[in-house]
Amino acid sequence: MLLARTQRSVLPGFGLSLGFTLAYLGLIVLVPLAAAFLKTAGMSWPDFWAVASSPRVVASFKVSFGISLFAALVNAVFGLILAWVLVRYSFPGRRLVDGLVDLPFALPTAVAGIALTAIYAQNGWVGQWLDPLWARGIQRLSNLIPWVNWPEFLGVKLAFDRPGIFIALTFIGLPFVVRTLQPVLNELEPELEEVAATLGANRWQTMTRVVFPELMPALITGFALAFARAVGEYGSVVFIAGNMPMHSEITPLLIITKLEQYDYQGATAIAVVMLVASFVLLLCINLLQKWSRRYYRF
């Protein structure tokens, strides 16, 4: 390890701050994670595999990672639009809208979950209009493409079904995308768009060929954060998901269920699988991000 600096640096405190950083990270992040691995290590390999590959657990992985990914993608699209509007235009109430973006950060997730459930339930404000529409849409889709089990795949209701999970995960992930994009959009030189205009590019070409590539690294970061947050989200989802095993049960809920049954090893086994999967996914996203900023000097 080349951590030790033999040369004197003009920036003092390297040793102290690095030591602090490592101790802090170790205490807050590494030790709890290591404990999960340690606890799991008490299991035999077949036991571990039996837990991790049980149908109910696998189904929950699909629900958690699948819907999180989808929610993060949707957030990337609409978060970009939101950030664009907030940075580029000035309109009455802009500050207020800007403040509202942070609300999902600040709101206790249980409150968010209950509120969303109340709104999207069949008799809720929004649900009473949208819920029948959704059901009818799924029906149509099933008639049109009968070889996919649409009610199983997309759910038949908004609340207490898969769409509910999606709604909750979109809600909590939005600020990550908006807040990572805003500073980058602010820094974006207007000259780039102006020069594209003088070269004859139309607005669409300027957006896709000049602006979008500039925003790509930040967009991927925002996407990764929203995704990571969604995978781990528990509080808001459990109220709206319906929590049907094999269908709308998220992995964190399964872990809690195991804990309540005093099956600590089973719970940590699932957690370890989730950790590794999240780690691999985030690694992939980071590589993608590194690739997207390969032209930039830092």
Place this chain on the structure above:
Amino acid sequence: MSVQVHNIRKTFGHYTALADVSLAVKSGKLTALLGPSGSGKTTLLRIIAGLEYADPGSGQIQFHGEDVTNVPAGKRKVGFVFQHYALFRHMTVFANIAFGLRVRRHNRPPQAEITDRVHKLLKLVQLENLAERFPHQLSGGQRQRIALARALAVEPKVLLLDEPFGALDAKVRKELRRWLRQFHEGIHLTTLFVTHDQEEALEIADEVVVMNQAKIEQVGSPQEVYDRPATPFVYEFLGNVNVLQAKSLANSGTPSSLSALQAGGHIYVRPHDIEVVPHETGAPGIPAVLRYIHAAGPQARLTLEQVENRATVDAEISRAELVRLDLRINSLVLLRPRQIRCFAEDYAI
């Protein structure tokens, strides 16, 4: 192609950036828009490019007699180069230059022709071997030349440069402006460039447009604006100048047309137009005391203080002259302006 600007007005809120400016830019010439920051020169350039629009109801922009006031930037056939290059950093040099050709919807040239044209342009800006580099791998001067090549790729009728050398260090700046001069000789494209550096404007431009406070002060060849400034502002902006009281000159008994001076006016004299002679009682000249000698450089720069009103005067004499006069600090001398210009008192700067 010539560019005509007729009575263009531009205001930002309460701030007037251009107050009814009119200008005719000659076809094929290299014209400098020279002025201090805030004089409106960049705004004028941007309005000509179509990046900004003049106030509604104000005048017209014409290219070769054709009204383009409401034509969008992309259709004006102008090349624009920014001070900070504005290169697309996720594209190679090649893709940057090809951008203007590739985004064409109509008559987009075939790939082979684009490649051919980009390489010709790279050759023109003398950076043939950099096609596959990314902007961050280039030096400032190279980036600016790539920006120029990119602007030229769309075959503009007018080339507009906004402080093109402003972000470069002094040495590169000098090289690049010589290069631009030669380059312009080769292509003879109507070129308008904005600068706040009078040396730069005087050195390379065919014509200099001096701007101040949203107005054009003077238009003329570099020699014209330097030798015959139309206003006190131009006098002060182009090179060093001493402002003397007409009274002190009249009192000094210096010959020439001084009797014609109104007593209240100001006299403008360039430092190299002041003759310094040893003091002699009764001889004509403004008596002054030598306060400081800067002898580094080809010319000796003297800082003097007028005896009459303690006002400071700068003079430049050759170093041989300095030796001949045998001047010391605090010696008393006489100043005789050779070439002067008088502006009335109310022509305040």
